[in-house]
Amino acid sequence: MHMPLGRIPGKSSKYSWPNLKSQGAFLLMLLPGLIFYFIYLYLPIGAAILVSIKDYGVKSGIFKSPIASPWYKHFSFFIKSPYFWPLLRNTMLISMSKMLLGIPLAVMLAILLNECRVNKLKRAVQTLTYMPHFLSWVVIYGMCFILFSETNGLINDWLRTLTGSTVPFLTNPAAFRNLVIGSDIWKSTGWSAIIYLAAISGIDPQLYEAAYIDGASRAKTIWHITLPSIANVIVLTLILRCGTILNAGFDQIYVMYNEGVYSTVDIIDTWVFRTGFENFNLSLSSAVGLFKSFVSFLMIVTVNQISRHWGESLW
Amino acid sequence: MVKHSKNRIYNFTVNTILILIGLVCFFPMLYVVSVSLTPYEEYLRQGGIVLFPRKITFEAYVQFWKEPYIMECFRNTVFITVFGTMSNILVTVLMAYALSRKNLIFGKFFTFYCLTPLLITGGLVPTYLIVRNTGLLNSLSALIIPSLVSPYILLITRSFFSSIDSSLYESARIDGAGEFRILFAIILPVSLPIIATIGLMYGVAHWNQYFASLMYISDSAKRTLQVVLREMLNRASSMESDVVVPTRTLQMAGVVVSAVPIILVYPFLQKHFTQGIMLGAIKG
Numbered sequence: 001m002h003m004p005l006g007r008i009p010g011k012s013s014k015y016s017w018p019n020l021k022s023q024g025a026f027l028l029m030l031l032p033g034l035i036f037y038f039i040y041l042y043l044p045i046g047a048a049i050l051v052s053i054k055d056y057g058v059k060s061g062i063f064k065s066p067i068a069s070p071w072y073k074h075f076s077f078f079i080k081s082p083y084f085w086p087l088l089r090n091t092m093l094i095s096m097s098k099m100l101l102g103i104p105l106a107v108m109l110a111i112l113l114n115e116c117r118v119n120k121l122k123r124a125v126q127t128l129t130y131m132p133h134f135l136s137w138v139v140i141y142g143m144c145f146i147l148f149s150e151t152n153g154l155i156n157d158w159l160r161t162l163t164g165s166t167v168p169f170l171t172n173p174a175a176f177r178n179l180v181i182g183s184d185i186w187k188s189t190g191w192s193a194i195i196y197l198a199a200i201s202g203i204d205p206q207l208y209e210a211a212y213i214d215g216a217s218r219a220k221t222i223w224h225i226t227l228p229s230i231a232n233v234i235v236l237t238l239i240l241r242c243g244t245i246l247n248a249g250f251d252q253i254y255v256m257y258n259e260g261v262y263s264t265v266d267i268i269d270t271w272v273f274r275t276g277f278e279n280f281n282l283s284l285s286s287a288v289g290l291f292k293s294f295v296s297f298l299m300i301v302t303v304n305q306i307s308r309h310w311g312e313s314l315w
Numbered sequence: 316m317v318k319h320s321k322n323r324i325y326n327f328t329v330n331t332i333l334i335l336i337g338l339v340c341f342f343p344m345l346y347v348v349s350v351s352l353t354p355y356e357e358y359l360r361q362g363g364i365v366l367f368p369r370k371i372t373f374e375a376y377v378q379f380w381k382e383p384y385i386m387e388c389f390r391n392t393v394f395i396t397v398f399g400t401m402s403n404i405l406v407t408v409l410m411a412y413a414l415s416r417k418n419l420i421f422g423k424f425f426t427f428y429c430l431t432p433l434l435i436t437g438g439l440v441p442t443y444l445i446v447r448n449t450g451l452l453n454s455l456s457a458l459i460i461p462s463l464v465s466p467y468i469l470l471i472t473r474s475f476f477s478s479i480d481s482s483l484y485e486s487a488r489i490d491g492a493g494e495f496r497i498l499f500a501i502i503l504p505v506s507l508p509i510i511a512t513i514g515l516m517y518g519v520a521h522w523n524q525y526f527a528s529l530m531y532i533s534d535s536a537k538r539t540l541q542v543v544l545r546e547m548l549n550r551a552s553s554m555e556s557d558v559v560v561p562t563r564t565l566q567m568a569g570v571v572v573s574a575v576p577i578i579l580v581y582p583f584l585q586k587h588f589t590q591g592i593m594l595g596a597i598k599g
Contacts, residue, residue, distance in 0.1 A: 023420050025494035026413040030425060033410035036463045037429065043445045044437025051441060062444060109336065115329045125337040127585075132340060134577050136523030138541045142548050142570035143343045146350060146563060154346060190340065218325055255525060255545060276440040277530065289438025297435050 052287035058280075065283075074287035083271060091267040095248040097181045099241045106189050107234060110196035111222055129190025137255040140183055144170070144256065148179060173264040180256065180265055184249055195237065199230040239307045243300035246292055268292050351375050351567035358564055375568035378561075382569075384536045385543065389572075391455060392540040396521040396577075399459040403517040404510060407464050407472055412498050414469075415476035433466045443530055457531035458524065458539065465520075468513050475509040476502065511587035515580065522577040544569045 050062055053071040060066075068074060078084060109129065116122040132140070147154050148169035156166040169175045203226065211221050250269035257265050268288065276285030346366065350358060353368040355375070379385065413419055414426055437445075442461065451457035479502060487497045503510070525541040532538055547561050547569050561569075 019418065022416075022418065022488075022494050026416060026419050029409040029413040029494070029498075032406050033464050033469075034425075034428070036406065036460070037432065039449065040442070040445060040461045040463070041432040041436070041466070044441040045435060046437075047441035047444050048437040051444065062448075112329055112333055112336070115325075116333055117326055118330060121330055121333060125333045128337045128340040130581070131344070131578060134519055134523075134581060135574050136525065136541050138523075138525055138545045138548070139570050139574045142544065142566060143347055145548060146347060146567060147343060152563065186340070186343075217321065251526065273439055276443070282440050282444070285440045286438060289440060293435055293438060300434055 048286050048290045048293075051283055052290050054283060056283040056286075068283065074284045075291055077284065078288050078291065086263070087266060087268050087271055090265060091246055091248045091269075094177065094180060094253075094265065094267060095245050098184050098249070099238070099245075101181065102185050102189060102192065103234065103238060103241070105185060106192040107196050107230070109189055110193040110200060111226055113193070113197060114200045114226070115218065115222070126190070129193065131190070132187040133191040135187065137252045140187060140252075141256045144179060144183060171258070171260050173261045176257070176261040177264040180249070180253060183256075184252060192237075196230055196233060199233040200226060203229045236307055239303050243303040244296065245299065246296050347567050347570050350564055351571050353564060355562050355564045375562070375564040376572070378565050379568040379572060382543065382547070384538070387536040388538050388540055388543050391537060392522060393576075395455060395458045395524075395539065396518055399462075399521045400514055400518045402459060403463060403465075403468075404514055407469055407513060407517075408503070408506075408510070409498075410464065411469055411472035412476055412502065414473045416494075417481075429469060430466060433470065439526075439530070446531055452531055453533050453537065455537060458521075458527045462520070462524075462527065465517070468516055472509055472513055475506065479505065508587045511584045515584050518580060519577055540573045544573045 047062055051065075052074055053068060054062075054065040055068045055073075056062070056065045070076075113122055113126060116125075135143075145153070148156065150156055150166050150168045150170065153169070155169070159166055167175055169179050207225050207229075208221055211225060216224065246268060248267045248269070250267070250273070253265050253267055254270050254273060257270070269292070272285050272289045272292070275281050275288070349366055349368050352371045352373070352375075354370055354372045357368070357370055410429065414422070414429060416422070419425065436442075446452065446457055446461050451460060483501060483505070484497060487501050492500070523541060524539065525545065528539040528542045532542075548566055550561060
């Protein structure tokens, strides 16, 4: 092929033949994904807006159902309903606890793994801590059953032998909330430590050597070198998690909870699911889902603005 | 000398804590496997404490495979995991590659179009309505098509492709190779870490998916393993007398069967994915 000197094909003029051919190929590559995006990611947003301002009836469908009067009926119903504050409180409490316990533990695990000088032990612990990440919540629910059930769970058998009394982990609202938070930490800490391990592995080893020469102990280098070096990553993950604070773990809670513990673990998402699929109030469910999605959107945008101050940004 | 012994205490402390953490992760898994292998009478007699079963039986597993529709459900899960993950990877890679090219026309618009769903979603009920209106209800494709591309995974893949040295791409173009050839013959062979990573992410999500199956599937023979297992775990706690209540050992056999296949995939991909995850974690 003849090419004029000094012209790189990738940057050639927009209308040159090789470029147009490439554009055709690009569009062909994008096409299946674009169609998928339109139908299953964008249409639901449109449907959410329509259904939540209408009184959806199964027979009339999305388009023929009448507009609710006033159109914001379902939104205001939810905000004024007695569910609103308890749901918001449970959601925030659970997701804040998961975040404020989970992040420090993951950082700690990453630091410990980095300090470990026995390679085999390091790899074994890393593999073991990743593993729960691959288990489904249904599987973990099964584990909780056999460990924490009051009648024949292992932990309660031990408690019975040691103290003579048992703890109703699965039916007591307060104990159950701790179980939800604890099992989430058990499942995700190993996995979330990866990002901190990556950050630690990027620290210049000369910093440590210089500190040892100056007589610093290894414990001291954690405080004065490791932690300050990964502080920006910690702050960034903390901020990003704040943006998704309304996601308290729908998959987990819906699989694990029961009616007896609604008072502490019923969150916005589980309520939306029950309202839609168990009480068949599709309009109310869509309205609350949309409301949550909108608030989350605002939070992520805000949080991203804040994280720009640390020189990091999502987009 | 003092420093040396200090260092030994330090190492000892670090290693002990790590071993404890490892045990906390390992113990529940070991216990589940032990219970599933213990004869039920033995389990009852020991008051539940069977860390290392003295007698081993596969009775619970035999029982598990006798559950109604269990073979079909297992096959469905394998099918959506294998076939679903393959389609996920194909569509995601094609999209991510096109989006990562700097000379893509309307590149800004397409990127915006593909990343907005990260921030705003329709929610459960509206998505259900769309799935129903597109005629997927009660078919296995409802478990594959509505989750064809994850915007988050697309973002990671695109970042990976953008980070590949562009001279590789430019030289292929000077040689006159078409975009599809460049992608499959040049870019993909150096992208194994990201393929392994996203394959694992999609695969785990398919194997473990519960809600899609719960919402979209009503036919007993079309359910997936997680739904069957959840139903089995809850059957015990309900008081209906006419259904056979599964024993704890049977339930744990179900837990093991639902968990082990996906855990077995991990060591094969481990080499690649740590690298891929780190990239995703940093960029994403």
